[in-house]
Amino acid sequence: MLPVVALVGRPNVGKSTLFNRLTRSRNALVADYPGLTRDRQYGKAEVEEHPFIVIDTGGIHGDEEGIDALMAEQSLMAVEEADAVLFLVDARDGLTSADFGIADYLRKQDKKIFLVANKVDGIDADSAVAEFYALSLGEEVHQIAAAHGRGVTQLLTLALTPHIEALRQPKVAGDNPDTLNEEFDNFTDDELDYELTEAELAKQVEEAPSENDTIKLAIIGKPNVGKSTLTNRILGEERVVVFDMPGTTRDSVYIPMEHNGRSYTLIDTAGIRRRKNVTDIVEKFSVIKTLRAIEDSNVCLLIIDAREGITDQDLSLLGFILESGRSLVLAVNKWDGLDDHVKDRIKTELDRRLGFIDFAKIHFISALHGTGVGHLYESVEEAFVSATKRISTAMVTKILDMAVFDHQPPMHQGRRVKLKYAHAGGYNPPIIVIHGNLAKKLPSSYKRYLMNYYRKSLKIMGTPIRIEFRETS
Ligand code: GDP
Ligand code: GDP
Numbered sequence: 143m144l145p146v147v148a149l150v151g152r153p154n155v156g157k158s159t160l161f162n163r164l165t166r167s168r169n170a171l172v173a174d175y176p177g178l179t180r181d182r183q184y185g186k187a188e189v190e191e192h193p194f195i196v197i198d199t200g201g202i203h204g205d206e207e208g209i210d211a212l213m214a215e216q217s218l219m220a221v222e223e224a225d226a227v228l229f230l231v232d233a234r235d236g237l238t239s240a241d242f243g244i245a246d247y248l249r250k251q252d253k254k255i256f257l258v259a260n261k262v263d264g265i266d267a268d269s270a271v272a273e274f275y276a277l278s279l280g281e282e283v284h285q286i287a288a289a290h291g292r293g294v295t296q297l298l299t300l301a302l303t304p305h306i307e308a309l310r311q312p313k314v315a316g317d318n319p320d321t322l323n324e325e326f327d328n329f330t331d332d333e334l335d336y337e338l339t340e341a342e343l344a345k346q347v348e349e350a351p352s353e354n355d356t357i358k359l360a361i362i363g364k365p366n367v368g369k370s371t372l373t374n375r376i377l378g379e380e381r382v383v384v385f386d387m388p389g390t391t392r393d394s395v396y397i398p399m400e401h402n403g404r405s406y407t408l409i410d411t412a413g414i415r416r417r418k419n420v421t422d423i424v425e426k427f428s429v430i431k432t433l434r435a436i437e438d439s440n441v442c443l444l445i446i447d448a449r450e451g452i453t454d455q456d457l458s459l460l461g462f463i464l465e466s467g468r469s470l471v472l473a474v475n476k477w478d479g480l481d482d483h484v485k486d487r488i489k490t491e492l493d494r495r496l497g498f499i500d501f502a503k504i505h506f507i508s509a510l511h512g513t514g515v516g517h518l519y520e521s522v523e524e525a526f527v528s529a530t531k532r533i534s535t536a537m538v539t540k541i542l543d544m545a546v547f548d549h550q551p552p553m554h555q556g557r558r559v560k561l562k563y564a565h566a567g568g569y570n571p572p573i574i575v576i577h578g579n580l581a582k583k584l585p586s587s588y589k590r591y592l593m594n595y596y597r598k599s600l601k602i603m604g605t606p607i608r609i610e611f612r613e614t615s
Pocket of ligand 2: 363364365366367368369370371372412475476477478507508509510511
């Protein structure tokens with residue numbers, strides 16, 4: 143399970159600046175989807191190859207009135223559930239009573255807390271941060287300038303890494319993209335001489351994962367979109383293998399089930415099976431539980447509420463799903479009882495705001511009445527098969543040749559970009575590594591062209607494709 147680090151502090155101390163710096167390097171995939179550049183509150187970061195989830199708890203204000211009253215519920219929960227907290231203070235403002243309020247609250251949480259003084263650029267940092275020792279949180283006040291990146295690497299590597307390493311659980315053995323990559327270390331150009339017949343090509347494309355593979359399907363969505371209703375609907379219709387599932391409120395409930403001979407594990411973030419009966423109080427929505435469910439899934443079913451349209455929280459969850467490289471199926475729920483003009487309006491909004499994730503199937507469903515629910519499986523299956531498809535070096539290179547033949551890469555400063563060969567660099571999501579001269583200089587329009595070419599040739603639906611470029615002379 144990925145460790146979770148929460149950023150906490152008064153408004154304007156620089157939390158989102160630090161958040162952006164921490165998540166930016168990991169955002170390669172998200173950057174391919176220009177519709178998702180808006181501010182997000184959670185993302186994936188990495189320190190020395192240790193990934194972690196970072197949460198910007200935007201809602202914490204904190205003042206003499208009593209911090210509990212002022213903290214947004216989700217921010218509070220994020221702090222409670224996080225494995226470590228970066229408590230930001232403003233080195234220019236100096237110590238404020240609100241900082242004391244937040245410190246008092248954090249001390250009660252029994253968490254690993256790192257006190258971080260931001261904005262130390264252009265001031266006498268050592269004397270400016272001295273007063274923060276009065277907060278009595280740990281031995282050190284870490285000095286950073288988030289806007290310029292100063293001190294951030296040290297904070298991560300010296301302070302956070304040892305803590306995060308301790309939290310990490312041993313990697314699960316088995317399918318591992320790292321070992322898949324090793325296959326390609328011995329790649330030589332000789333392999334390119336081997337031409338596949340059309341029949342061989344078709345066979346390789348169609349190669350599906352074994353029938354026995356279980357699809358881990360996470361039901362994702364903000365509060366009240368209908369997660370519990372859908373989960374109940376699915377469980378009412380399918381054979382549920384086990385009923386009693388353990389777990390704490392911090393974990394999702396894992397429910398094994400079958401549909402059409404395929405086994406699934408439903409990752410239920412709404413906690414249906416934990417309740418004694420359906421009328422039990424609806425479980426609290428937890429961002430961290432949701433993020434972990436996404437990480438642990440093969441396919442995410444993201445539910446959107448037709449009656450609310452697309453909200454920032456939907457986009458934030460979508461961003462995290464893309465960042466994690468998970469397969470995606472969208473379900474617009476509560477489609478029952480809507481006027482036709484309302485339906486049209488929603489479809490237009492979907493096109494406008496989610497048109498950039500053209501790879502994901504969209505279903506219009508009513509979890510309450512069961513309409514459209516059965517068809518979800520087809521897209522889930524398709525997304526799973528696409529994401530785990532094994533693709534040969536010869537084939538990705540052949541497709542590259544065809545794409546370049548159809549449409550030459552543009553010149554870069556008077557020089558022709560030459561794409562030479564490609565290999566599959568992993569799956570789930572599929573990664574295609576392209577080698578060539580000036581390959582990294584390709585404009586994003588041409589990268590998108592290649593991505594779409596691969597998507598169509600390989601019939602990959604429901605999963606993002608990651609394309610990486612390597613310079614070869
Ligand atoms: P948040 O409300 O805690 O998320 O704070 P923001 O990240 O929005 O930052 C608040 C303001 O502080 C913005 O105007 C930032 O440009 C500025 N800021 C953030 N980090 C630094 C820094 O390292 N140095 C300086 N001088 N300003 C910073
Ligand atoms: P969760 O918080 O995402 O688990 O959402 P719930 O499943 O608890 O649903 C929230 C509310 O939306 C409940 O009042 C449901 O009855 C209602 N609801 C869920 N699905 C539908 C639907 O397809 N149509 C309509 N009209 N209401 C729905």
